[in-house]
Amino acid sequence: MRKLLFLLLFAILCAKIEAQEERGTTYIELSPIFNLAKGAPTGIQMTLGSGKYLSERFYLGGGLGVLTTTKFKDYSIPVYARGKLLFYENDIMNIHARMDLGYNIPTKGGLDKGLIRIAPAVGVDYGNIYASIGYMRLEGVKKEIKGGDAITLSIGTYISSEGMHKVASGLGRFFARTHLTVEAGYGIGLTTTHLSDISTGYGPEDLSKKEGSNITVRLAWTYRINNQWSAGIGAGLDMQEYYDNFTYLGDRQYGFDDEKDSEEHVTAFARVKYNVLKTRFTPFIMCDLGYDIADASDNNGFVCEPTVGVSLRTGEYQSLNLGLSYRTNTVGGSSGDSGSTTWNDQRDISTLNLRLGYTF
Structure with missing residues (x-):
């Protein structure tokens, strides 16, 4: 009512x-x-x-x-x-x-x-x-x-x-130049673990690198400045799988295991895209810069994801896009106390993603 x-x-x-x-x-x-x-x-x-x-x-x-x-x-x-x-x-x-x-x-x-x-x-x-x-x-x-x-x-x-x-006329002209892009991608990630021993001041030391995976979905709303430049905002969901490969064994001894962990990240970002050519088929350069909200509050942080790819125009302003992006973000790891030793670790996850999208 x-x-x-x-x-x-x-x-x-x-x-x-x-x-x-x-x-x-x-x-x-x-x-x-x-x-x-x-x-x-x-x-x-x-x-x-x-x-x-x-x-x-x-x-x-x-x-x-x-x-x-x-x-x-x-x-x-x-x-x-x-x-x-x-x-x-x-x-x-x-x-x-x-x-x-x-x-x-x-x-x-x-x-x-x-x-x-x-x-x-x-x-x-x-x-x-x-x-x-x-x-x-x-x-x-x-x-x-x-x-x-x-x-x-x-x-x-x-x-x-x-x-x-x-x-109303101005808003009409503005919205006529805006476009929605839907993207999905899959990537292979590299997990790097950094260890710090707080009690002794040791580290951080790069201890290991192991592969993981990443599935991503994106929605972006952009404004077409001209036939080559566009800018806008977007949001997405990333499902990352990485190795929780650091284990404290006690007495300042550290070991590793092959157990994988997973985490979902909601990303809000600003986007800038440049089409190199004005032709129907063109290479493009793009960058997303934003902030990650992970399902664990201590894993939030900034994210940067540059992309290079190609676009095929299917209509006046619609296009099919294929790109290769590089994403890097930091995941807060574990921490603990054992006797006189206090330690923590942090993981940097770098992912190479293949992304397929369509701009409406």
């Missing part, structure tokens, strides 16, 4: 935006909310609103948005009506007073767990930008629901229908 109400209100606002005259009566607003109760968290509210000037000085409209705390743990959807009166105008600025009356729809629980909101404010309009300071009272629908008081600071911008069309 709450989702349907939200979608309905959003649709009404969008329709209202289309119907505005050139004078900016649609607005986007950001408001930090400082709760007056001791120890209460600061709130952040983002709203989109629209309305109509019923006269030269009186505006009536409404808005909806998202309200959360600075810790981004709890969310609600504020829905309100707004009345605004311009009580001073000149060629440079306007001074206004306004009143918002509405309801905070909770994202958890029913509508009867929400809060009624009353929010008067005074502000200054300077061109299409405005700022205001106000007071907000939140009152529970039921007696057992605790309300509160807050001071609000708001900054926003008015957007005319002409401005909205320009924004």
Whole structure:
């Protein structure tokens, strides 16, 4: 029910935006909310609103948005009506007073767990930008629901229908130049173990190198700067298999075994790609630079993966891509204590991957 109400209100606002005259009566607003109760968290509210000037000085409209705390743990959807009166105008600025009356729809629980909101404010309009300071009272629908008081600071911008069309046109041109790439790959990795004996200051020493494997899946969203350069962001999943080949035998003696270990890494990265030629078939150079989030928290770290390959264009901007990449990342190993000896080890995993992808 709450989702349907939200979608309905959003649709009404969008329709209202289309119907505005050139004078900016649609607005986007950001408001930090400082709760007056001791120890209460600061709130952040983002709203989109629209309305109509019923006269030269009186505006009536409404808005909806998202309200959360600075810790981004709890969310609600504020829905309100707004009345605004311009009580001073000149060629440079306007001074206004306004009143918002509405309801905070909770994202958890029913509508009867929400809060009624009353929010008067005074502000200054300077061109299409405005700022205001106000007071907000939140009152529970039921007696057992605790309300509160807050001071609000708001900054926003008015957007005319002409401005909205320009924004929509600009976004359309932007998205027309963006492309999704899906990739899958398989690689052979080399595991290098480094040992440090903390109690004696020994190491780190390179003790062994053994092969492992890597299966990777990638999604990248890139913007086509021109026919040769593109840049964007992406995310992927790497399933690495490596050798957990270091064992402390005691009395500062170290041994090795052939037991394999495995780990999943979620990688977020930025990507830059360069097509060497402008022809249908072209070599390319690419680099992904990002951060690994492993299933063990102490194994997180930065990752760099340069790639060279070839692309075959199958449409105007679609292409089939085959590349060879080199990936390096560090995996935190084991540590322990034995008598007077304290040791730890770390593994660097370097992987050569064959990657097949398609750009839509």
